[in-house]
Amino acid sequence: MxxxxxxxxxxxxxxxxxxxxxxxxxxxxxxxxxxxxxxxxxxxxxxxxxxxxxxxxxxxxxxxxxxxxxxxxxxxxTTNHTSFFRESKHFDFLQEVAFPAWRRLRNIQIWSAACSSGEEPYSLAMTMLEHLGPEGAGAQILATDISTRVLLTAAKGLYPEDSFPKPLPGWLTKYLLRGRGSFEGWFQVKPNVRRMIQFEQVNLIRPIPTRPLFAAIFCRNVMIYFDRATQEQVVNRLAAFLEPGGYLFVGHSESLSGVRHSLEYVRPATYRKPRVGAGDKS
Ligand SMILES: C[S@@+](CC[C@H](N)C(=O)[O-])C[C@H]1O[C@@H](n2cnc3c(N)ncnc32)[C@H](O)[C@@H]1O
Known part of the structure; x- marks a missing residue:
């Protein structure tokens, strides 16, 4: 039929x-x-x-x-479409603005809150290891999605070669193992990178159990599926899990205009939780 x-x-x-x-x-x-x-x-x-x-x-x-x-x-x-270093402006922002401010922090916590098959949290982990020095190695990334199927793929950290930028930048090869034999044409993310990430199933429209506060939350290309009321609920729920001064990144095709929230607009698709009583704009 x-x-x-x-x-x-x-x-x-x-x-x-x-x-x-x-x-x-x-x-x-x-x-x-x-x-x-x-x-x-x-x-x-x-x-x-x-x-x-x-x-x-x-x-x-x-x-x-x-x-x-x-x-x-x-x-x-829904689509699980994602890619390594997707929406590269967010990765530029991390390196140029966020990382210098995080240098003195210990136990940096990041949340990739609709991580699909894992390319987003692995991109974050590799960027932190490469550009954040020893604080990067101590960082922890919570990576969640509603789909248990994509989470299983994500946890393996195994991707075909054409998932990565071409030509493969030299710095990335440090964090990848090249497949041999039946894994020819595949890369696996190295164990030290995989250990930084904890994968869990989380439905963003349900109450979320208490967690440590995050320096940044990536919630990209999922809000597009929600109506205004649900977007508002989700954004405010996520904002409650941000440290003061912490960042919320949404997809560049998603706008929070018309959504009531307490975050400051920083630049397209980038918001920050105000620091109470401080004029610090870093
Ligand atoms: C297009 S992918 C986005 C992946 C990644 N954040 C990116 O921007 O490349 C959207 C993901 O949102 C997930 N999703 C849809 N509804 C959700 C919900 N209510 N709670 C959590 N995840 C959800 C889907 O399973 C899918 O993996």
């Missing part, structure tokens, strides 16, 4: 049910006009399971206690 036929079979109530489920579980905003996206993305998993209507697919997802069906749903409806 074609994807459009699957959708016709499902009817409007199936689409509404699915949209409600995605909103309640992940905060995904699948309002009017997203029928095409729903049918093209869910046709494959539904066919693979022999499920012929969205109503039945919703019932299947809700009945599955393992969480696997929910992961399948979020993976189908």
């Amino acid at each position: 074609s994807d459009m036929a699957t959708l016709r079979e499902s009817g409007a109530s199936g689409i509404q049910q699915l949209a409600r489920l995605a909103y309640e579980q992940f905060g995904l905003d699948l309002r009017e006009g997203k029928e095409g996206l729903i049918s093209s993305r869910l046709g494959k998993p539904m066919r693979a399971r022999g499920i012929e209507s969205l109503e039945k697919y919703c019932a299947f997802v809700q009945a599955d206690r393992s969480g696997e069906a929910l992961t399948e749903l979020i993976d189908a409806l």
Whole structure:
């Protein structure tokens, strides 16, 4: 059955049910006009399971206690697209502005809060090791995503060669192991870099258990899926986990305009938690 036929079979109530489920579980905003996206993305998993209507697919997802069906749903409806050193302006900002201010800090904590398959937290770890000196080696990165599937990939730290910038910059080779034999054409991130990162499943739209405060939180290219109310909740929840003076980085195509929050605008896609009673703008 074609994807459009699957959708016709499902009817409007199936689409509404699915949209409600995605909103309640992940905060995904699948309002009017997203029928095409729903049918093209869910046709494959539904066919693979022999499920012929969205109503039945919703019932299947809700009945599955393992969480696997929910992961399948979020993976189908969102993109896990990411890359090493994506949106390089943020990495320039770290080196030019944040790192000099962090030099005296011990136990720097960073959070990559929708890390997908791990390229973002590994890029952060390698940048910190390269440019932050001994403080970089002591830094810890919490890397989270809602999808357990991408987290499994991320934890392996194993990527095809073409995932990295070409030609591979000399400095990066220090942090990568070149695959041999059946791993020819692959690189694995070295254990000392992998040890800096802790991977965990976190759903950003749910209350988040207490954590140490972070010097920076990267929450990039996920807010785009949320409506204004959810964005506001997520931004304020993340802001509560920032140290005074800590930075929140969002994707350059995501804007916090119209979202009420207590952070200061620093530059595009970069915000800072005010230091109470200090005029320090570093
Ligand atoms: C496009 S990727 C962004 C990866 C990386 N931050 C970057 O900018 O390259 C979006 C990620 O957000 C995750 N995601 C979607 N909804 C989420 C939620 N409610 N809580 C946590 N992660 C979520 C998806 O699983 C996906 O891996």
